[in-house]
């Protein structure tokens with residue numbers, strides 16, 4: 001027997017099951033068809049099946065709708081209050097007051113808030129963040145880090161065994177040059193403990209690499225020594241490898257500082273950089289050659305796509321082995337996908353990178369399919385995202401045109417959040433203000449990113465992000481804190497729900513929005529689109545506000561007060577949990 005947690009089924013799911021049964025009783029040939037039940041403006045729910053299905057069996061939608069209603073036994077149904085044909089062939093569905101409250105009570109008793117574990121038993125790789133060693137993390141790494149982390153959380157919560165993979169760019173000829181330069185400039189400071197708090201090892205290494213590059217171009221002698229150093233690194237010369245390891249470790253410390261500040265799940269244990277696959281490259285290539293998938297072209301080995309063609313029908317390829325015998329980014333990704341499928345036995349691979357790499361991954365996936373690594377039981381998806389733009393609509397840059405350091409961007413967001421929080425709450429003591437500003441500033445940045453549809457570009461507008469109003473992370477945090485304070489004022493009582501009370505329309509609406517939480521979380525995992533959860537949480541916060549405007553909580557008498565406190569508590573939990581799945585904190589006070 002499976003110990004699969006199904007969660008408390010939602011009202012929508014229960015209605016769908018009932019409607020589907022009735023449809024099957026009307027017409028056996030429609031048994032099992034999607035009953036197309038949705039929330040509705042006109043009633044609580046709407047069932048669109050008659051309209052959607054009538055054509056398939058050659059009947060009139062209205063006739064099918066009437067037949068379905070005739071097959072329902074409303075008196076015996078604990079959920080359905082009324083089901084009425086409407087329009088060209090919809091059914092308007094109203095649920096009983098009792099079912100509304102019973103659902104709130106059941107959700108409150110469910111630690112998973114109605115979210116099942118449909119991913120139990122699956123092994124899912126989420127490849128995200130992947131900054132490059134000895135380089136500062138910049139605005140380009142923000143989206144992969146934030147989106148990937150949210151997807152890892154959501155898919156993990158649905159029961160999958162999630163393998164976070166930080167595919168660090170930790171290999172390449174540039175490190176030979178850098179190591180040679182460090183060797184010749186032993187006084188250069190780049191270890192974090194030799195540097196001040198205001199800077200980082202990667203920032204120092206970034207500068208040293210630039211200096212090395214300049215020397216490489218200017219001094220033929222240095223260029224030669226740097227080239228021999230590349231050979232030394234690749235052939236495993238112990239002294240050279242030791243410096244490289246040191247560079248990797250120091251860089252990781254800088255990345256960890258960013259991850260900690262952003263509150264993402266990545267730890268050094270999730271780092272499986274490009275170099276990890278080096279020992280597998282030759283075998284991977286050999287396997288592709290044997291399968292006829294890597295063929296010679298101009299002294300190199302290339303993979304030709306059968307699915308994609310370039311402009312004027314030109315072939316599109318992956319570079320499997322360069323003419324000089326070297327391997328690059330493409331080969332590493334081929335070895336990586338093979339390893340993840342064969343050795344890690346992952347059943348789903350999610351790659352979170354910007355959309356400019358779409359073709360690269362399309363080809364890697366095609367190669368993996370044709371090589372037989374990616375089989376029908378497994379899937380690989382590129383969760384591609386758009387560019388962060390500056391106020392002028394071009395890619396986000398500093399005022400002087402440089403790349404924006406991620407740490408600076410976060411500092412800026414936090415300081416603007418501090419101004420907004422302080423204005424709203426001038427009496428906060430400084431330590432509390434610091435804490436709230438940090439959490440609001442980070443929430444603002446993360447939410448702004450997650451709430452835009454993933455594939456779209458968006459403009460980085462700090463003032464809008466840190467606002468307490470509108471669809472922002474700060475607004476949702478604040479909504480959560482406000483509800484928490486009401487619950488505190490009520491003394492955080494044990495609440496009991498009285499299902500015989502007729503709900504106010506605003507209570508009913510809030511309860512029905514709460515009912516949709518599990519569905520949206522499942523949808524995020526299926527589509528890899530966290531903005532759906534953002535949209536849901538925003539809708540929830542607004543339904544709560546409407547409820548709070550119409551329905552006094554603390555001043556109400558029992559049993560109404562208990563029911564309202566139950567709605568408050570369930571809303572706070574759902575908001576808090578939903579923000580948590582986005583990787584955003586939900587403080588109790590703001």
Ligand code: ARG
Pocket residue numbers: 127129130131132167168169333336351353
């Ligand atoms: N380090 C790469 C970059 O900065 C991203 C790596 C993404 N993952 C992968 N398996 N290729 O563009």
